[in-house]
Amino acid sequence: MENESRRGFMGKAFGAVSGVGAVASLYAMKRSWDPLPSVAAAGFTTVDLASAEPNALVVEKWRGKPIFILKKTPEMVAAQTEEATARDVIVGGENFLIAIGLCTHLGCIPSYRKDSSDFLCACHGGKFDSSGIDTQLPPPSPLVIPPFKIDGTTVVLGEEGPEYAKMKESGLIA
């Protein structure tokens, strides 16, 4: 009887110590898989839009991801809906699409089709219009607009400027 309770006590003591140890090591393991601070703090990208050609897609790189920059022609702007225009970034009086060039389905890079001025994702057949709005399944949502700050004719990606904040407020950016 006395043995029983002593063993019981030792068993419980072991259980408690190993339980604490297990939780602590799981935490350490989780943290080891986290992105490194140097990666997380990955810098900002500055793009000069002064020389952009209309209806020609420019692809920049920010945090390893492709960024689509498309200067719209006046016809394109005239033809688009209000919802689409709200997503335009206005730099130097011109309308631009600025978006992360990864399909919101599973992350392939859609390709720009000049003639129909839309994007086709070859992976599973998704489509986006020239404002990055999804027009054909499976992508569930528009292309994501990265944080940006306008500075004259240049744009700094990664920094949140007032125009970006406004878009965020109006719910354009999830």
Next chain:
Amino acid sequence: MAHFEKANSLNEWLDQRLAVNTLQRVLQTEYWIPKNINFLWAMGMVLAITFGILLVSGIFLLMYYQPNVDTAFDSVNYTIMREVGFGWLWRHVHAVAASVVFLIIYIHMFTGIYYGSYKKGREIIWISGMLLFVAFSAEAFSGYMLPWGQMSYWAGMVITNLFSAGSLELNGVVEWIRGDYVPAQAFLTRFFMLHVLLIPLAILALIGVHFGALRIPHVNNQDGEEFDFDVEAEKYKAGDKKSSKVIAFANDFLSKDMFVVAVYLVFFFYLVFWNYGFAMDPVNFDPADGLKTPAHIYPEWYFLWSYEILRPFSKDIGLIAFAFAQVIFVLLPFLDRSPNAVPARRRGLFFIWFWLMLIDMIALTAMGKLPPEGIYSTIGLVAAVAFILLWIALPIITMFEKKV
């Protein structure tokens, strides 16, 4: 201290210390295999041998492979393929084995389904088998990342994005898995670790469970016949090998197993030397480029059926259908409500179910390879819906199955 007699032979010396004679009896000379089976029962051994081949070829690749985003591609495509003596051999062996192992796994699985070898005491064999399938899938995927070509990169991008769980937008989880915003150095090194250590360890452990689970129920036979293994074993040991329904695993049965393995190896090395191309995607001979997606992204052939189940639906429904396809086979022993563990041919509607399922998976595989356009999309959608409906139908049709 325990008492030891002086040994008269090396065998006796080892037996005193390791019980080698008992081991040999329990694992080989008195482990009983039914006589009434065919070559399909050798697929398990073929898988074990193929895993061995993957291990050996992998060890040689590991001596020159460099898990670094700048050098990985060249270490494979230049150093191993052109400089290392017979480096190309290890690479082709490894690639062909990684592809063929799935062909054999599918044959092994469908053999089990056809003969009802997943129920009446064989549930753990089935479940551990499906866990092996999951582990092999993870092993194949992580290995595919290592050459760091275009397909490696983009498959890595697409598959890790699955973990954002659609509209739940768990981007933090995806970045956590990658260790970066996109697949990069942290991603490559951790998948390298998974591929060469953690997953192979898990596979070895699972093979142990799989074999252990076979011990008590023994393997099934061609007629699903139930008999008393002890009685049959006694007959065999008493010398009545003719009327006994079993034979010993080694050397009797093993010799047949290894004959099938020999035939398989001839086919295998034919592929390695003359037809290895199917196991290596041409797109992956371009180095990874995060700013350019290849025109078509498709997985290796053995993932196509589940990929095709993802494709025709909207993102969330596609993900749910995909998750369903990944786990549903595990539940087979419990979704099959019939008491019969006999070949499908004697099970009425289940026989039809079996062939429809097989044909449906072949159709999904074929459509997964074709571009998602026009008629292919439609066939893909029909096949994906059929896959789900077949699984919903299974408990119903097996519930009404007559006892045979």
